[in-house]
Amino acid sequence: MHRIGLIVADNFQVLALSTLSVFEFANLVVGEAFYQPTVYSGRGGPVRSSSGVSIDSVALSDEVVVDTWLVAGVLMPASQPASGETINFLQTTARQARRIAGVCTGAFVLAQAGLLENKRATTHWAHAQSLKTLHPSIRLDEDRIFIIDEAIWTSAGMTAALDMALGMVEKDLGETIARDVAHRLVMNQRRAGGQTQHSQMLALAPRSDRLQRALEYARNNLNKSLTVEILADAVHLSARQLSRLFRTETGKSPAKAIEGLRLEAARLMIEQSRLSLDVIARESGFRDRRHMREVFVRGYGVPPQSLRSGR
Template sequence: MHRVGLLITDRFQVLGLSTLSVFEFANQAIKEPFYTCTVYSERGGPVKSSYGVGVDSQPLDVEAPIDTWLVVGVLTPLELPATAGVISFLQNNALKARRVAGICTGAFVLAQAGLLSDRRATTHWAHAQNMKTLYPAIRVEEDRIFIIDDHVWTSAGLTAGLDMALGMVEKDLGTDIARNVAHRLVMHHRRSGGQTQHSEMLALAPRSDRLQSALEYARNNLNKPLTVEDLADAVHVSARQLSRLFRAETGKSPAKAIEGLRLENARLMIEQGRLSLDVIARESGFRDRRHMREVFIRGYGIPPQSLRTGKS
């Protein structure tokens, strides 16, 4: 049995509770109670969330050892720092656990406790600069979904906590179970920790279901040529109508939108560092490595090799 403790404080981000669903569905996927989850607070009893809804909790006088501590953040971490009692508890107990994690601005609580000093960490992009200023000993990487530094985990904002929890399930139970849980949670795909907090799909901001479907089709088939006609056939409209939709909703032509998706896919694969640039170019739909380099410089102002230190 793996014991998960979710630590909440007054006015905690209510979405932080959703991470427990990942462990719940992991138990269902393996058909046994591998995880048991308990919500804790400094004194126990009802704790008011950011939305005002109260959640019952157990006090922090924990007798049984906790394997994983998840610390939930608040919407305004500078205005609502963790109490001395919570900080003292983490300093004395967190490192006894197999891992400790800060969900979103929960990273600020870990920082207060000194658990992130000289470590890589992330948090919600809107608070990353404050963390850099307040805690210069932390190597803040503000554009990451989640980061693992030894046994200390931190995630970006809100739904990134689900990705981090899935990462924990993958380490505990394997890739197939993590994929099964993501499917049960109706997550489009399981984002790895190396992925950026900023999504090309969000930047394009498609409004209509038809255009969203066309972009999803493109993202799932980036290793193919992907003409406007291909996308139009996938969503059952004419190429001319689809081109008009792209212009009206994204301000871009289909070709430019697809190029952005290719760039994002290539960048993520490069940052993960597992494949050669030739393979990444092919899998992302570029003609070859040289073509990918040209588009990279045009889109990001840097060559793809610069994302790797000592790799090509």
């Protein structure tokens, strides 16, 4: 049996508890209690979340034996350092575990314990700069969903912790089990650690119905030519009107916005399929594989094949 320990503290973000559902459903998929999750805290007893919901916990002690530690984050991590009991436990007993993970801003707790010294790590994008300032030795990548550096795992904010937990299930039980767990949790997609924290559609934030329709048309037809004239015709505007709308609402030209959608589509296909890079380049609308690579390096700082090799 693989024991999972989730460490919480007062004002913890309640969504961290959802990571335990990943392991619960993994047990259902494999048909046995492979994982045994337990909630811990420095002193034990009830712990109040930032939303006001309390949960009972077991006190940390030297006798506790756990395979995987998950450390939950709090809403204001820079102003709420972890307790002495928790830090001491992480620096001593927890180091014997197979892996230790920071959930969202739980990375601040790992950093406080010295576990992220010269390690690659990530955290919620809104707190990344603060973590970098407090702990400059961390090799922080603030745009990744989750990062694994030897036995240390860290995730981005909120729902990214589900992706990290699924990554653990995949390491333990294989890709097929992890996919089945994601399906049972009704997750829209399984995101690999190399994926960015930001969605292109959210980043573009179209306000008008016509621009939203133009972007939806583009996203559904990425493998076709998408000139501004074609997009404008699809939403019954002139090319000039649509270009002005793009600039006003997104700050981007139609060409740049479409490039971002192509890049995101290509990344998802690389992460979720076994299609060749040539096919992916064609399906996402790039001129060829070399063009896709150029845009990937410019947008993500890594070539497309690096996402596939990390799986």
